[in-house]
Amino acid sequence: MSEGVEWALHSCVNLTWLETGEAVTAARLAEYYRLPAAYLNKQLQALARAGILTSTPGPRGGFRLARAPEDITVLDVVTAIEGADDAFQCRELLRSGPGDHEGVDYRKTCVVSQTMRRAELAYRRELAGSTIADLKATVEKRYAWVPGMTRTTFENLRT
Amino acid sequence: MSEGVEWALHSCVNLTWLETGEAVTAARLAEYYRLPAAYLNKQLQALARAGILTSTPGPRGGFRLARAPEDITVLDVVTAIEGADDAFQCRELLRSGPGDHEGVDYRKTCVVSQTMRRAELAYRRELAGSTIADLKATVEKRYAWVPGMTRTTFENLRT
């Protein structure tokens, strides 16, 4: 799985603590974790395309959350970065084997494919059960100083 | 995810139908689905290293299941091909951020990491719940002619 997923999730959570009506540039989000700014920008673009962030160009521009943290699931972010395809892709191996394949969709009927898909669905269900708001809340509960420290750090980066 | 997983799972199920005490060569297993023999051989080697298959060289050699189909989970096969690492690898992004990181293992404490890991565990749990014997049984129940057809096809490939 792409490393960008980790970057994207942490950046989204950070954005929830900076919500002051103004956008945050990719450069600042990158500097926070010492990441390559241009490449993080690429990932943020993917989030914007997926409707998770909104991007505004020009001075005082940058990214901000497109909707409430409660309405952004972790699965949304993963899908935006990794794409919507399942990890296991059924290539319909059975079609190359013996037997009659007339009008059969092995993606539906193949037992192997079904088993892998079931696991995939369990994975997605788990990720869809967590929202960015949940992450934010858990961090605030366990590490109460983090939001303030994060805000302060971004303030200092502003200079 | 590697395409070899699909090949490996189908090959394992096929082997359950051919269990006659003698091994099956990678070439024949490959021919069944018109796969590149040398490359399938590579995947079967991985299964052998993982203790799922046993390999015997020389004439009348080949591969056979190392243990009963009930004792081989789908997760075992996936792990043998893909490796034991999680799909999401926590690079401890937080360590590059602000704050004190003395003696902290973010793979354990980071909320993002925990969330991703929980999903990963759900995935694995699902795969660990299905064995090769389960796949075999389901196929035999739904498509009763398959075992016989498979055996016959392999008989013809023997020539």
Next chain:
DNA sequence: GGGCTCTTACTCGGATACCGTGTGTCCGAGTAAGTTAGG
């Protein structure tokens, strides 16, 4: 006929190329803020 030896062909196993995707970087189009000049 039985047993030993040698040949032989066959199998896996790892070492070797090739290619696509993720990783990383760069520069240009567009925009909004700040400035300046005019009314």
Next chain:
DNA sequence: CCTAACTTACTCGGACACACGGTATCCGAGTAAGAGCCC
């Protein structure tokens, strides 16, 4: 002083290289079967 146009610097966005892992292939080490020969 207010307004409007211009300049300017800043941001995203996509186009361009690089690297690594999955894909595919080939040839060699080892082995067991089978033939042949001797007893």
